[in-house]
Structures are given as structure tokens and as C-alpha cells.
Amino acid sequence: MRPPRRPFLRQFAVATVAVGVAVALTLELAAQSVTLTPNQHKALYLFNFAKYTEWPKEAFASDDAPFVLGILKDPTDKDPFGKDIEIINGKTVKGRKLEIRRFLTVEDVQKSDCQLLFIASSETNKLAQILKALEKSNVLTIAEVDGFLQASGMINLLTEKKSAGTQTVAFEVNLLAAQRANLKLDAQLLKLARNVLRT
């Protein structure tokens, strides 16, 4: 069932091969550049969460308001991502420029427009208070803390050890909390979650 070779097809094949080679080369280059650290990985996860979540319109101050990714941490604690967060800084999400801001208190968060908040492990003790404060605001809350979801956190990152000694990042979701915050999590996202709490 091989089609007979004709000049047109041949040209097409040649062009296809050329394009394929070019694509392969670029991808190869990209692959070489993307040798990600666990933190960078986590940073990309944050970016992807932004992509797979829908915020109500009133979550943004204006149409050209940036998409704000906040990191809430104690000033004494070291930065959870450090410079690795820069990998996603300035990227575009939902037509808005992604902006990273650091917050020290939950009040700071409430005062400014923030759509996605990563809560560092230093805040573990104040979790209930923080989450209570943000309950009615349209903020997707993410942390890497055991029992985060039980405390009404929305997405909890998990670090899993694989057989070859490498680590992969996974996550679990509290869908109810997200719905309470008037956020819609994409089904594709839920599919990837290790665990989805719906009550």
C-alpha cells in the first residue's frame, strides 16, 4: 500500500525530512538546556497549576493586570525556591504576564491582588489561620506540607522517590477548597493528582 513515488511526493518527503531534522535538532538543544533541578521542577509545576486553573474575572483588578504568584514565608526562613523560581518569572499565563511577589504575612496577601500563593513550610504553624483568611478570596493555595489538604489547602506538592534514586514531583488536590474559593481546576489536572479530596 505504499503510494507510488511521484515528484510531488518526493519533494514533500524531502521537505518533511528536512523539517523533521530541524525540529529534532531544536528539541535536542532544548532538552540539553532543560536539565531541571527539583526546585525548578516545582516552579514549573506552579506555572502549570496556573495554566490549569480558572479564576473568576473579579480575581483580577483589570484586564491588563499581571498574574501574581505569591510566596508567603517567614522572613527568617530561607526562600523555598531561591533563584530557581526565576525559570517561570516573566512567562505569560492566560494572556497575563506572570509576576512573582514575596509576602511576609497573610494580610499582605489580602491587601494585594494575588492569584496563586505558595505557602512555605515555615508557616506550617499558622496554616489554619492563613487558610481561614484566604477562604473567600480567589487565591489558589499551594504548599508542600503534610496535612495541608486537611487544613483546607488546595494543592499539596509531594516529592516521590523513584527506583533509580531520582525524585519526581507529584501533587494532591482538595477540590472542595478550590471550589469554595470559586476556582475551577481542570479535569486534566485532577487526573494527574495523586489524591483528590472532594469533601
Add this chain to the structure above:
Amino acid sequence: MSFFRDLSIKRKMTWIIMLTTCIALSLACVAFVAYELFTFRGNLVSEMSMLAGVVGKNCMSALEFEQPDNAENNTLPGLQNDKRVTAACIYKDGRVWAKYPADAPAPNFPAEIPGVGHRFGDSLELFQPIYDRDNHKQIGTIFIRSSLDQIYTRLWQYVGIVAVVLGASLVAALLVSAGLQRVITKPVLELSSTARAVSEKKDYSVRAEKLGNDEVGALIDSFNEMLVQIQKRDIELQEARVTAEKANQAKSNFLSFMSHELRTPLTAIIGFSEMLVADVEAEGKKEWSEDLRRVHDSGRYLLELINDILDISKIEAGKMEVHVETFDVGVLVRDLKGVLRPLVERKKNQLVIECAENLGDMQADRIKVRQCLLNLLSNASKFTEAGTITLTASREARNGADWLVFRIRDTGIGMTPEQLGKLFRAFSQADDSTSRKYGGTGLGLALTKKFCQMMGGDIRVTSEPGKGSVFSIELPAICAKPASAPAVPSPSTTTFKARSGSDCILIIDDDPAVHDLLAAALGPEGYTLKFARNGAEGLRLARELRPAIITLDVIMPEMDGWVVLALLKDDPELAAIPVIMLSVRSDQDFGFAMGVADYLQKPIDRDRLVGVLKKYHRQKPASHVLVVEDDPQAREFICRMLRESQCTVAEADNGLTALESIGQQTPSLILLDLKMPVMDGFELIAELHQREDWRKIPVVVVSGKEITAEDRRRLEGHVQAILQKGAFSREELIREVLQTVRQLLGEQKSA
């Protein structure tokens, strides 16, 4: 192709229909299958790309979150719902990122992405990009390999269906064409069978049945029209043939009639003129006798001419018949001498006849053989003056069969090679001056040749001008009977054989000169002569022939006359035969004592011999003979002859008067003409046959009518002999009549 050419139209039609159907159906089926295949492939591609789109979309987040396990374990296994998919994978950054089935080895998948799109190989391979959620950036590529088994399965199913449809269609086409082709072939076959019937049975009355008004119909019309014309022409031809046959029949009848009507008066002219010549000569009126002889000769010539012309016309009409009989060739040849004597003597010629001893019997048409020899001899005599004509007869064995060869040599004027060339053509003599000088019609030789050929022989001639000619006739001793002439036992055969009976005179003499002398003296008197050279032969012949009279020489070598006489008288069967002694010695007393009837002293006085012979013939009691003949001259002539032979004669001019005469006095013999007014010979014979006492009366037919084989069949068993006027000269006819009469009367007597 010649196989096809020779097929019947019916078969051709069927073949054409089947082939056409087959080709059309095949083309349709191929197109259908090709279209189906094309559609299948298109459908497969669109279904697969849809599947790839869905699966790709579902793997989007897994790709973005870098979770191949999720794709392999959750999304890709969904493909197993589609049995066509044999393998699938997702490429990310140019490498295989997730596989289906998850445990498939890497070589199952193309190492490189040839680009977006699909390709058909042993299976369908389809590449499709996967885009990210927001900005539609390609984040990976999904590959699906789909088995074509389903397509092939379908394809085979289609091939099967097509085969079934094709087969069924062909059967249907065969059935339909078997019915429909008759529309074309039936008229053609009808026409063909009619044509065959016409040509085989020659029956032009049949017609082909027309079944429609198409071209074949027109052809059938033309054919029938043709038959009509042929039939019409046939009928016309038939009528023409009937007319022609009638005309021919009329001509034959005319000839038969003419032969009778011409011969009867001529016979009278010749007969009476001859008697007148005899009378006038007796009275010494020489000047009258010259004129009378001229009348007689002219009559003879005319008769010959008529006979020849009739014979020629009979031959040309294919009506000449050959009547094969068995006869003694020697007798035939020696008899010629007496007949020809006047002719030979007139030109002062000498006729020498040399017969080989072993001539024996011959089976042929005696009358024709005789006519041939007479023709040649009279011809020879005609063109020879004061010369010698020699007839040599011999029997020769050639190619296992016996042939009789007659050679006639003359010392006459002879012929040039030129003249020889046209010798045997009818109506042509050597040249015109010849016929003026020598007379004759020139028919004789042509007839002779024809007769010889009819009897399976031929005639040849060599000649030198001034020195003479030699004609040779060669005839097979046993002449094959021609198919046209059925073998009828010829009455004349009986007559001929019986002639060697009681009426003949046996001459026993060692001197051949005496034989010739007696033959010359007694031949014209109507006696049949048999010759013996010595006593032993004489006794043998006497026992065989039972002669009426025996003449016996006294002085013979070995066994003298007295011994022979004693032996004759000792034999009770021969003792009654009167013996006349002929001797130079005068031993009359001794002779009478020995029982001889009479004794004549040599040199023999002819008249006395004739007188003595007549005396012993007269000893028979007179018989009553009825002559039935419509021509008065012929009747008168025959009656006179019979009266001279001591018969009482009654006359009748037709069958009815004959019956009256028979009623008054039953004759011991009837001489009957066939062609007569009121009641002809055939009818009379039938009448005679009705009466018990009349049935036994011997009948001898003497007729101028041509006796055909058919006539012979009718007469066979009812008459004792048939004598044809045309076949004999007058003298011969008279001799035949008298001999037959005497013999029959003699037999009656002895019976």
C-alpha cells in the same frame, strides 16, 4: 479465434452476452472495491487522527507536568478499546516519552518523527502534534500505528461478495440470454434449417417461417422469394422436360412407324421384282429382266439406306440395344458366303474365307456381328474389281480373355491417310466423288464402328492407295451384357439352336470342294447345311444334330461311306434319317440294299439333288399355317412362299379376322405381324392365351416393328420365335421363316 468462428450462432450470442456481462461486471466490481478501499483508508485516517487528537489532548497535562507514568497507565491504555491500534506512543523533545502498550520495546516505534501526517505501509502510521493548553505551543507528538487487517478483511469480504455477485450475475445472464438470444437466433436457425432441408431433400416447396420484420425477416423474405422462383423454374423445366420427352417419344414412334411403313412396301417391291426377274428370265426376255433387276437393286439399296439411317438415329437416341446370344462363329462366317455371292460375282471378285478350326462359340449380338461383317465385305467388294477379298476369322487369347478377330482384306483402290482419317464418321465417304462413283451412304462404316464398340470391341483399318485395304474387327468372345439391355433369353437363340435340329442336312464328304459346291447349290433353297470331313465326325454330328437328311460320300479315308451307312442304320435313333449317297461310282443296287433313300452319281446335277431333297422334305404331311399381316403385298408374298413349302395357308389382315380364321380351322402355326389396325399382334397373343386349346398354337412373330427389350419381355413365353424384317434381307427373312416353320411343324409332328 477460429474456435469462436466455428461456433453456432446460438453459442456465439451466448458467448458475446456472457463476455460483455462479465467485463462490465468486473469493471464495476473493481471500481467499487477500489472506491471502498479508498473510502476505508480515508475513514481510517480520519478516525485515527481523531483518536490521536483525543488521546493527545488527554495526555497534554501529563506532558506538561512531566508525568509519563500517568499517560502510560491512565490515558494510553484507553486505546485498547480500538482493536485496530497496534501501537502508539508520545514523543516529547524528540524522544519516546510514553508508550502503548507500556511494555512494548523501543524499536517498535519510529526513532524519529518524520513530520506531521500519516503514511501507509504494512500499517497506517499517523503522527499528530500535541499542543499545550494555552498558547498552543507544541509540547509533544502522538504516534499511532493502526493495523490494516480490518481493511484487508473487508477487502477479502468484498472480493468474496464480488465473486458471488459476478457468478450469480453470469448465471442470471446465461439464463436471460438463453431466453433472449432466441429472438435473434431463432429466425436465423429457422432459415438455416430450411436452407438445409431444401438442399438435402431438394424440396423447393418448403418455406422459412418469418418471425419478425427485422433484417433477418427481410432475408427470410428474399430466401422464400428465391425458393418461389426456383420452384417456378422447376415446374417450367419439368413441363419443358415432359414436352421434350413427348416430342422425343413422338419422334421414336415416328421412326418406329416409318421403319414399318417403309420396309413393308419395300420388301414387297424387292420380293416381287425378284420373282419377276426369275419368271422373265425363264421366258428369255432379257431386256425386261435388266430393267426389273434395276428395280430390284434400287429397292435393295433403298432398304439398306433406310436400315442404316434408322440404326444411326437409334444409336444417337441411345436406343440401340445389344441382344447377347450364344452362336457358332464358324456357321455365321460360312453363311456369309452365300449371301455375298451375287455381289462378289458382279464385280468379278473372288471371296476367300479362311476360318481357324478353333473358332467355337461366341456370346454377342449375332445380328450385329453379322451386319458388321456384311458391311465390311460388301464395302470391300464395292471398291474392288476383279480382285480377291479375303475374310480371316481367328480366336486369340488376350489379357486372359478370348477375342475373335475378323480381318477383311481386299485388293481394291485403297485409301490415302487423309481419307482414313474421316472414314468412320457418319455421312462421310472417302470423298464426294467416291460416293458418286461407287454409291453408298457412307453410313455403313460408322455403324460398324458403333456396333463394335457397343459389344466391347473395336475396328481398325490400314490401307494403301492402289493396293487395297485391311479392316480388322476385334470383339471379345464373351461380350459383356450392357446394363441397359436386360438379359432376356432371346427367342432367336432358341430358333438358331433348334435350326441345327431336324431341318438340317448333314453332308459327309472328305472333299472340301464338294462342301462348297453343295453349300452354293442348297444354301439358296433355305436348307441348313452341316459339314463333316470324315465318317467319325459325320456320326458324331448325326447324333448331335439329328439332321433331316444325310448325304454320304462313299470313298473316304479311314472309314468309307458303307461303313458309316451301316453304323447309321444300326443306331435305332438315327436309322429313320434318310441317307442320300453321293458317289462317283455306280453302286445303286448295293446302296438301296443297304437302306439308302436315294443314290446320286457324281458330278452332281444340282436340280436333281434339290429335287431329291425336296422329295424327302415333302414326306411331311401338309400343315395349316395362318398368316396374320396387314400389308397385302407382304402377306401375299409370305403365303406364296409357304404354299411352295407344301403348307396350307390361311390369311388374316388383323387380330380379329385372325381369331375368326382360327375359329374355323385351328392352324398348326401362326405367323404374326405385331403392328396392325383394329387388333394388333400383342392383343391377339393375349386373346390366344385366354383359350386353353389355342394357347398351344405356336406363334412366330415376323415384324417390321423395332423389337425393343420391353417388347421381348412382353412376348417372352408366348411366342416361339421373333423374326425382324429389318434385320434380314428378303432372302434371309424367307429362309428364316421357312426354317422356323418347318422346324416347328416337325417338332409338332414328332411330338
